[in-house]
Amino acid sequence: MGYVPVKGGTEAIDASIKRLKYERLKGNETIEIQTIMSTMRGMIDQVMSESSLYSPFLAAIAIKQAEGSMEEAVFLMRAHRSTLPRPYYSKTVEPETMLVERRISASFKDIPGGQLLGATYDYTHRLLDFDLINESSESIQRWLQNYQTELQKVDAFDEVKYFPKVVDYLREEGLFENYEGNNTAPKDITKQSLQFPSTRSERLQVMTRGQTGAVTSLGYASLRGYGQVHPTVGEVRVGAVPIYVGHPNEMEHDIEDDFYIGDIKVTEVESFVPTQVKNANNEYELQFEIGYGICYGQNETKAIAMSILDQCLEHPEADFPTHDEEFVLLHIDSVESTGFISHLKLPHYVTFQSKLDSVRQVKKEVQEVEN
């Protein structure tokens, strides 16, 4: 069946777009981009992560334009991204270079370097704070001043500390397999469509830009029995990692001649998953494997869920949907899933007319037989 072009909606569409702007402005209030950047941290992180474009400023514009609609903001960011050139690929970011601002382990109480709570909602009462209704810039200034005074008493460290990975200690003990650095060039799903079976690099790239809700739901489904992975979180860390790029034209590649271009904030998770493997005597023995999760900004739930799905997809033989890479990878992208669902509201006049004709014909035939 072919598509039939129709016209006549131009004026209505123009009026609709105007109406949309009216809905955004009718309260006669506006929100500054800087205000969004300063106060909507979680939302900005989520938009950057799902759009796979790290820029708090652009994310704030997208949130404002989309009136807080996450799927629309992500769509805007992806669309904008497609208009920009990509002149550089970074040098490999090694996770150990993270300047940690939060780091916890659910597996060990005492981890080398200690557990650093940083900023987290984990220990807050989930009660609405009605004092926020009347929060003023004066009260903010006062609070900040008090907090700064408190911090001034803290003695600076002699140098910046970098934390070792919890898993590295377990590897040294021989409890986890120790892998050599694998420098195989990763595939890029923005350049080449995903093909199955996928590579590990493709899976990680799809999952890290997956919709937070979708990744979380599928990770949860695995825990509830629609998968075979129930991990213990080895380490969650949030912090900034430095980005370096090489010179585009210089022939000699000295690492000291790289460009440092800035930092990005990420959440990284290693989950420990017990698995049974056959040893040399063909007997099953218990061993731990690691599920890996990471995403832009601070979004711990998504990163943990990703670590579960990573481990699920490393074991595709299991007969569960969360171990099926096509099922997981083709359904967690925000733009793809919301786009496809949304397209259902676009005109399907001819398609539906055809279905209607078929039903009418069947009913008519049945009636004739009954008569």
Add this chain to the structure above:
Amino acid sequence: MKRRRRTEILIQENGQLAKKLSATIIDAYECKEISEPQYGLTMIKMRESAKKSLFYIGEVLITEAKVEINNCIGIGIVVGMEEELAKQLAIIDAAYKAELPETITWRGQLIEAEKQNTKERAKKQAELFKTKVSFETMEV
């Protein structure tokens, strides 16, 4: 001073030093703008810690500028929308490439700024350590 260390210092500093150093070059040399500051993307390659393989986590918005001094092209790249800083970094990069005498005198200022950057980072980190958990096992 090599580029990696120099760009770390200049970007982690609040931008004042890059402005100051580039200004001395603009006043004394012809700085030809090869490419005005423009936005682009850098794809970030990461190593995951489970199997130590590589993958792309996503892209980051950058500003890039190119400047020529004495037939030497300098590049400035910085995360975010930072037109001024990108251009200043490009001028400084070109100055080092052209081996301008000013760059020799910059070393002291850069090292001083590096110390200050480290001090500020170490202070911020120490402040964060107020949230470090001190476990005590309870008797039951």
